Amino acid sequence: MSSSPSSAPQAETPDTAREAKRSRIPKVPFWAQILLGLVLGVLFGWIAKSGDVAWLGTTLDKVGSIFVQLLKLAVAPLVFFAILVSITNLRQVNNAARLATRTLLWFMATSLIAVAIGLVIGSVTHPGAGTGLTAQDGKAPDHAGSWLDFLTGIIPTDIVTPFSQLQVLQIVFLGAVAGAAALALGEKAEPVLNVSRSVLELLQKALWWVIRLAPIGTVGLIGNAIATYGWNLIGKYATFTVDIYVGCLLVLFGVYPILLATVAKVSPIQFFRGAWPAIQLAFVSRSSVGTMPVTQKVTERLGVPRDYASFAVPFGSTTKMDGCASIYPAIAAIFIAQIFNVPLNFGDYVLIVFVSVIGSAATAGLTGATVMLTLTLSTLGLPLEGVGLLMAIDPILDMMRTATNVAGQSVIPILVAAREKLLDREMFDNATSISLDSEALDEGRAPQRQDAPVAVAG
Numbered sequence: 474m475s476s477s478p479s480s481a482p483q484a485e486t487p488d489t490a491r492e493a494k495r496s497r498i499p500k501v502p503f504w505a506q507i508l509l510g511l512v513l514g515v516l517f518g519w520i521a522k523s524g525d526v527a528w529l530g531t532t533l534d535k536v537g538s539i540f541v542q543l544l545k546l547a548v549a550p551l552v553f554f555a556i557l558v559s560i561t562n563l564r565q566v567n568n569a570a571r572l573a574t575r576t577l578l579w580f581m582a583t584s585l586i587a588v589a590i591g592l593v594i595g596s597v598t599h600p601g602a603g604t605g606l607t608a609q610d611g612k613a614p615d616h617a618g619s620w621l622d623f624l625t626g627i628i629p630t631d632i633v634t635p636f637s638q639l640q641v642l643q644i645v646f647l648g649a650v651a652g653a654a655a656l657a658l659g660e661k662a663e664p665v666l667n668v669s670r671s672v673l674e675l676l677q678k679a680l681w682w683v684i685r686l687a688p689i690g691t692v693g694l695i696g697n698a699i700a701t702y703g704w705n706l707i708g709k710y711a712t713f714t715v716d717i718y719v720g721c722l723l724v725l726f727g728v729y730p731i732l733l734a735t736v737a738k739v740s741p742i743q744f745f746r747g748a749w750p751a752i753q754l755a756f757v758s759r760s761s762v763g764t765m766p767v768t769q770k771v772t773e774r775l776g777v778p779r780d781y782a783s784f785a786v787p788f789g790s791t792t793k794m795d796g797c798a799s800i801y802p803a804i805a806a807i808f809i810a811q812i813f814n815v816p817l818n819f820g821d822y823v824l825i826v827f828v829s830v831i832g833s834a835a836t837a838g839l840t841g842a843t844v845m846l847t848l849t850l851s852t853l854g855l856p857l858e859g860v861g862l863l864m865a866i867d868p869i870l871d872m873m874r875t876a877t878n879v880a881g882q883s884v885i886p887i888l889v890a891a892r893e894k895l896l897d898r899e900m901f902d903n904a905t906s907i908s909l910d911s912e913a914l915d916e917g918r919a920p921q922r923q924d925a926p927v928a929v930a931g
Contacts, residue, residue, distance in 0.1 A: 503688075507753050510691030517692065518699025533696035540690025543683045544763035547676050549636045552762060553648040554673040555787040560652025561666055562780045572893065576785050579885045580793050581830050586728055587795040587877075588829040591720050591803030592822055600713040600804060601811025641762065645791050677766045684754060684767065691757045698868045710866045713808050717870050720800040721877040725752075729884045737891035739901055747775045747904035748883045755879035759871045764879050765790040775904050776897035777886045785889070789882035794845070796874030796881075799829040802849040809850065809859030821853055828852050 501509075514533070521530040563569035627646050629635045635643035655662035730741030745752075751768040758764055769786040773779050803825050810817050828849045850857055863870075890896040 503750065504753055506688035507691055507757055510688035510757070511695055514692045514695025515699055516696075518696035521696065521700035530697070530700040533693050533700055536693030537690060537697045538693070540683075540686055540693060541758075541760075543686070544680075544758055544760050545639065547680050547683070548641065548760075548762050549639055549644055550672070551676045551680065551765065552641055552644045552787070552791065553636075553651075554669050554676065555765065555783075556645055556648030556791075557652040557655065557669055558666070558673050559784040559787045560649060561655050561662075562783045564656060572781060572889065573784070573788075575889050575892070576788065576885060579888055580789065583724075583728065583732070583881055583885065584793075584795055584799045584830045585826065587720075587724050587799035588803045588826050590723055590728070591800040592807070592825065594716050594720050595804040595807035598712055598716055599807075599811060600716050601808040602712075641791060680763070680766055683763075684758075687754055687757050694757070694759075694868070710863075713804065713863075714866065714870065716804045717801060718873050720804060721796050721873045724795055724800065725877050725880050729880060732888060733884065737888050737896065739887065739891065739896075739898070743901060743904060744775065744884070744887065747771050747901075748880060751883060752876050752880050756872045756876040759868070759875045761790045761794070761875060761878050761882065764875075768879055768882050772883045772886050774900070775883070775887060776899075776901035777890045778895050778897070781890060781895060782886055785886040786882055789885060790879075793882045793885065794874075794878045796877030797871075798845045800877070801870065801874055802829060802846050805846055805859075805863060806849050806853060806855065809855055809862065810853075812859060812862060813856050815855060817853070824852055825849060 517529060517533060520526055521533060563573070627642055629640065629643040629647065632647065634640065635647060655666055730744075733739050733741045733744050748768075748771050751764055751771045754767050755761065755764045761768075765787060768790065769782055772782045772786055777785070806821075806825055807817065809815075828845075846860055846863070847857060850859060887896060887901075
């Protein structure tokens with residue numbers, strides 16, 4: 474008796490075999506990989522420090538340095554093409570100038586709130602008192618930021634130097650000029666724009682592969698910090714460190730949720746579910762620009778139109794720095810003034826606010842905020858040797874600062890899109906399952922939206 478065709482066993486193809494094998498391997502969520510990297514980093518760093526294991530400390534240093542170097546490798550071309558393409562994408566948006574202006578105004582408004590929080594915390598806790606640190610413990614940086622450097626440094630002297638020396642602010646300028654020229658040329662610039670979009674996608678894909686290494690990079694970065702500085706150093710800066718973390722947490726989990734709930738009228742919990750992959754990667758990588766592809770992806774998945782998100786997120790990644798350019802310099806200025814016994818008056822606090830709100834672009838999305846700090850100190854007339862006091866503790870502070878930066882770079886586009894009735898609220902509400910696990914990172918997946926022209930209401 475012959476069996477029916479439907480009951481015959483189907484041959485297993487190589488694709489189905491691989492799929493079955495993959496389904497049997499448990500997937501470790503990306504956040505769990507990052508958490509494991511943090512734990513292993515602390516453990517290995519402690520072993521290297523307490524056991525005086527030189528080779529382990531060197532290995533941790535090399536692993537962390539290579540990860541950061543890979544991120545920086547893509548920064549220059551990524552910023553240039555992201556800014557160029559994002560500006561040309563604005564032609565798809567009606568009333569683009571108004572949209573860009575409101576984005577900038579929200580950047581400044583939230584920076585004002587953040588610096589005010591930093592000043593209050595620093596004034597109440599007196600982070601420089603009782604540390605045991607003296608003026609002799611610090612040293613002046615090799616180069617100090619100034620307003621003249623900031624203004625003249627925007628325009629490069631040639632095309633090569635900004636890319637070879639990673640002058641991000643100058644790269645932003647070149648990208649903006651190229652984008653504006655492409656808009657002016659119209660159809661004639663389309664071949665160049667097609668190449669630019671392809672190069673941008675190529676860079677983002679390559680950066681996704683680097684991001685896959687973030688758990689390993691975390692082991693190196695955290696482990697090297699512990700092995701190099703140990704816990705004793707953190708003890709000397711305990712109040713200052715707590716101040717920075719508390720200030721960032723107040724902005725991250727206080728100010729942003731309030732703005733989301735009252736201005737955008739969306740659920741803050743939904744926002745953190747969607748944006749958490751970018752926030753956690755920022756915490757590890759300490760680079761707003763390095764996190765930019767993830768930030769843009771989660772912002773789009775939270776309902777912000779792609780044409781607007783592709784402008785707002787790259788723009789924010791180089792100028793929107795509530796952690797590095799607002800909270801940190803405010804508390805750091807008070808800390809250094811107390812170490813050097815320099816009293817600050819109301820006028821000095823106003824200057825700190827002015828520098829933080831206007832000069833935040835000086836940080837330019839790179840790891841660390843030394844340029845912004847020297848700009849603040851030089852404006853106040855405080856000793857630049859104070860910068861040396863904070864360099865050792867900076868990697869530990871920079872993790873929280875960058876996480877706050879990146880969260881704000883996603884919050885502002887949502888606020889503006891909601892106010893302009895551009896936000897896809899259904900997409901936002903359904904963004905509960907956003908997860909950048911290893912598979913999603915590898916493929917760079919994200920729901921694609923229609924690239925129809927975006928109309929700004931009103």
